[in-house]
Amino acid sequence: MSKRLLLIEDEPNIIEAISFILSRDGWHVASHSSGTTAMERLRAEPPDVVILDVMLPGRSGYEVLRDIRDDPSLAKIPVLMLTARGQTKDRELAERAGANLFMTKPFSNTEVLEAVRALVPAT
Amino acid sequence: MISFNGLVVICLAYVAMLFAVAFTADRFARKGHSRWLRSPIVYTLSLSIYATAWTFYGAVGSAARSGLEYITIYLGPSLVMFGWWWLLRKLVRIGRSQRITSVADLISSRFGKSNLLAVLVTILSVIAATPYIALQLQSVTVSFEVFANGGGTDTGEVVGRNTAFWVAIGLAIFTVIFGTRNLDANERHHGVVMAIAVEAVVKLTALLAVGIFVVWGLAGGVSQTLEVIEASELGQWQVHGGRWAGLIFISGAAFLCLPRMFQVLVVEAADEDHLRTASWAFPAYLMAMSIFVVPIAAVGLAVLPSDANPDLFVLTLPLSQGAEGVAVLSFLGGFSSATSMVIVAAIALSTMVSNHIVMPIWLRLAGGRATISGDVRNVVLTARRVSIVSIVLLGYMYYAVSGGGSALAAIGLISFVGVVQVLPSMIGGIFWRGATRTGAVAGLVIGSVIWLYTFFLPSIGIEVFSERTLAEGPWGLGWLRPQALFGIAGLDPFLHALLWSLALNALAFFGGSVLSFPTPVERLQGAQFVNIFQHSGGPRSWSSGVAQTEDLLIMAQRILGPGEAIALFRREAERQGVRGDLPEPRPDFLETLERELAGSVGAATAHAMVGQIVGGTSVSVQDLIAVADESAQLMEYSARLEAQSAELSSTARQLREANDKLTRLSVQKDAFLSQISHELRTPMSSIRAFSEILRDSGGLSAEEQSKFASIIHDETIRLTRLLDDILDLSVMENGRVSLNMREGRLCDVLDRAVAAGSVGESDEVSLEVRRDRSTEDIVLYTDLDRLSQVFINIISNARKYCEAAKPRLTIRVREQNRALAIDFIDNGQGIPRDSRDVIFEKFARISDQRAGGAGLGLAICRQVMERLGGTITYLPGQGGAGFRVLLPRKAALAAE
Structure with missing residues (x-):
């Protein structure tokens, strides 16, 4: 059974790109483009791994991540943060909020794939 | 023939009438109907106290002895009145604005409120006025005697003296009652002025009646009278040019300097504009007074026995013809002349004596506490009353001691020369700013001494200067002969005394003024007086703040009376906008108060009294200037500090603003860069991702390939547009857009x-x-x-x-x-x-x-x-x- 991945991102083209790459690697990719309702979606269908964008409409990715870590049922889910802001400050913020990995846009497709694979070891 | 007692009754009735007039006028004035009382006509008539018994009786005597010379006595004042615009107007303005109470006050006030000068002028005035008052008493006595003798009653010297004594007492009482009713000289003596005006009318009527009686009743008409005059020696008397000029000058000067004239002319003046009327009305009055003088003298010389006293022709002529009615009228005219002079002189002199001699002494004795604890008002009033009685009695004593020997006109002249010693200081003071106190004192002292030595003392008789002293000088020093100083002999004694005293007086005044340096107060007062028409501010400033308003009020109550003092303070408080009755002791208020007080007690005393409360009896302008300099320096210094501090804080503010701006800019720049970064990275992510897919992933459908390529294409366009916008905005924000x-x-x-x-x-x-x-x-x-x-x-x-x-x-x-x-x-x-x-x-x-x-x-x-x-x-x-x-x-x- 393929691993489920939730992509929380608001840029349609990026959603399409990541979905295409990961699907071809056997991932079951779902996407959600609002920060506000992201937690409901996560609780409703808890994925095996989350790719989280920082700049989301409604709520920032950091807030969503903090909620994930605070929710016992979701706390263990590995999270890869993607951000268009590549400053050190942003990386620190992401780490403090509990991100497992942090990547800056534009990203390399291979790196994303490897990162996701690393986060969810095959069982 | 009217009996002596009958005459006494008439006299008393006349006096009672005067009392009634004075009383009614005072009542009217108090009810506020003073407009009519203060008409120019009343003012003009009050000036007629210039025409005393000396003029009333003496003019005829003078005409009988020296022909037309008597005219000079009228010409001098007339000239002064004609020239009112230059001199009198200024005097009246100064008198009113500075609340001058007397000649002494004027001189003292002008020269730095010097009390020494006030005392000098007061003493001089009293000495000069005493024989003059004696003269008035004598004239009344003599006129009584004429009636008594005519009535066949045996009257001796005792009766004469008694008459003089009772007349003096009566005048003293009248003057005390109506002259010291109001303390403030500027409230003026309505009753007295009105009584004097009535007496002026009586005088003129009497003299005109006698004249008409003489011309038409005795001589038989105008032409006959002219014949009599021609026949007499009157027309042949030679004119002595120097003496005439001297007489015109002295009468004009005395008109200004006589304390009583100053009283009616300046102190009692209700309105400057009255001078305009008086300038022609008063000379007209004098002309009417003089018109019948020559006919009376000529007819008297022709009709009456050769040993008859020409000074009494006015009285004896109608009496000898049995015209009792005219005689009585004439008597009343003479009586009026004498009494009005004595009354006003006593008021004027008593003001001077009490303000400049009694009050300063009393203040010194009582010390500083007195100004607030003692009842100054009562002291002033008592001092004034006692002064009046003393002055009148002094005149009586002079009369009693001298025995009333000399011709009336001679006494008048002696008095005149004495009072005009004030003239250099007065004229110099109001026209020359360089005049100083030292000059005024020197001139007054030297002039007075020469006057006493050359004119006054010799006139008293051989009790003072023996024949030998007169002829050879004291201790045989010929150049010191009283009537031929420095060996200049052969002059008329009057002219001699006038020339020497006034010349040396003026010289000393000028020299003293040039050589000495005026004190600041003098300088300010000088400017105030000389430029009275430009200035109307206060004479000088008190430094306020130390004064206790309450103390000032207590003092003011003592002097002005409680009602008026409280009203004054309340007005001032209202003007200052202060709640309650007590104003702040600001300099302008202190000046106002001092001037109010000056109206009651004289400038020097008021200055001293306020000074005792305010602290420091005189605030010199030097002090003020020093204070002003110091505060100016302080202000300059503090202004510099302030400027520096303002500059510093402005710099600090600018720095802070610049810093804030930089911080804001930095934050904005960060935010902007971060935004730009995000906006650029987002399309770039898609482009990179899809180009990698296209490159790395095999087996893409044509559809997919085309779709991904168009995504890349769109995102590239988006990037370009974004860059365009950013550049556009940047250009516009920098204001470089054309x-x-x-x-x-x-x-x-x-x-x-x-x-x-x-x-x-x-x-x-x-x-x-x-x-x-x-x-x-x-x-x-x-x-x-x-x-x-x-x-x-x-x-x-x-x-x-x-x-x-x-x-x-x-x-x-x-x-x-x-x-x-x-x-x-x-x-x-x-x-x-x-x-x-x-x-x-x-x-x-x-x-x-x-x-x-x-x-x-x-x-x-x-x-x-x-x-x-x-x-x-x-x-x-x-x-x-x-x-x-x-x-x-x-x-x-x-x-x-």
């Missing part, structure tokens, strides 16, 4: 914008644009392309964000005040209230929807409108999103 100003019609600009804004519109949902072209026919002068860019932005926003089923945009054009308003209103949901203020910020995107914009559109619009001198604002309450573009009027040229 506007391409052109003329164009608003409707054309809108047409272009609507067309461009609808580019790429899908067919199923098209934005309907509603316009009212009739309102758009407006010629603009602006950067049409930039304006169009703004319109396009708004229209494409509406197209992108209006979520209505049938999106509609209404464009309304309206002229508003000085601006042209173009409103764009759609029928969508509008912009939420809390987002309205951010939509014009860079990268502000409020909708979740992807719209492809970088969020720079409205920010650019705002910048554009700013450059065009207008605004773009969100227009709330339109039922949808509303934007208002405001163009300044100058950009919109009316289409007419």
